[in-house]
Amino acid sequence: MAVNLFEGNVKNIWHGAALFAAGAAAGECALYGQVGLSAIAVGAGNSIINQGFTNGWSNIDWGQVGISGTMSLITSAIGGQIGGYFAKPLGVLTSNIPNTVLRNVAYYSLCNSSAGFILGTGFSLINGNEGGIGGALKSGLESAGMGLVTGAISGFGSGIQEQRLQKTLSIQYDINKIQPEDIARQVLTSPETPFGSGTNSVYIGRDANGNVRYVGITERNPQLRFNEHLNSGAERSNLRFDVVNGTGALSRIQARIIEQRLINIYGLGKNGGQLYNKINSISPDNWYKYGIIQ
Incomplete structure (x- = not known):
């Protein structure tokens, strides 16, 4: 909606609302790892909406819609690479x-x-x-x-x-009210988190009282990993495991950053925390690189 307002394309409040809805749908796609689909939704969605409000809904050029969606996908891919190139120096420039x-x-x-x-x-x-x-x-x-x-x-x-x-x-006494999904979203929108994608999921294990006792990552089908925990005979074999929403299409480092953030929140057992995890996912010496809050 902002881009179309900037370009002077918006005809009325309903036109703006439709563009807002298209952007929101694209945002949901990106949030859950479907970045390519998000780009197509922006390009094709803008084309359909702008043509409909300008020329009438019966006069939409679907060939142009396809071209717009394709160009948006290409632009998104190239833009992501360019953004990745600028990420570190701009992160340093704005860090103070x-x-x-x-x-x-x-x-x-x-x-x-x-x-x-x-x-x-x-x-x-x-x-x-x-x-x-x-x-x-x-x-x-x-x-x-x-x-x-x-x-x-x-x-x-x-x-x-x-x-x-x-x-x-x-607020330390609210520790078990923290939603892991909030941590995942915050990490994935942070300038310090590298761009990328993959098949990695972040998951948590809760005990019978609902307390988070284990945090892990896997690039395989999560249920396979859950079964390994349940059959391990260790403390974590009695937990209920769930994938953190918004993960599943992450790169390894993205998943590890989220995992480490959650480890820091709930704490390793050996350090007086509540987790059965034995070690950190990322060495404390490297936390500053990824904006990890201790």
Whole structure:
């Protein structure tokens, strides 16, 4: 919705609401690991909605819808690579901003606008648009502006979420009311978490009282791993295991960061915590690289 407002495409409140709904659907896809489907939903959804409100719903060019969805998928893939390249230096650049919301706004705005400029300029040159280098740079600046807007919105939302989570973590007596899904979402929206995907899931084991006693990760079918725990004869064999929602299509390092965050929250048994886990997933010396809260 923000991008279309920025471009002056929105005809009325219903048009804006439809674009908002398309973006929300794409966000849900991305949250649960379907990044490619999310990109297609944005491109194709925008095309259908904008054509429908502009030309009428009976005059939609479905070929253009397909092209828009495909281009959005390609752009998302390339943009992800560019974003990954800028992630570390921009993370360092913004790391000294004390306010969580402002830091995330600055990081995502810079990252998205940088990727937008490169993509906008590159696609303009490839398409041979009139205006030569000057026209290409103009397209790049327009794309950078859109990236700035979407980055600021993303950074504001993730910053508010991170502040809320940090406040929750500071209340030690509410430890068993913490939702592992909140931890997973916070990690996956953090600038310090590397981009990537895979088949890894994060899971937790609860005892009969509902207390979290074990945290683990697996790249296999989670039920196979659960069965191994249940047949182990160890303390964890009496637990009820569940996959943390929002995981399942993670890279190994993404899963390990979430696992370590949960280990830090519930605590290793040998350190006076409540977990049966024996060791950390990531060495404490490397926690700072991934923004892991101790």
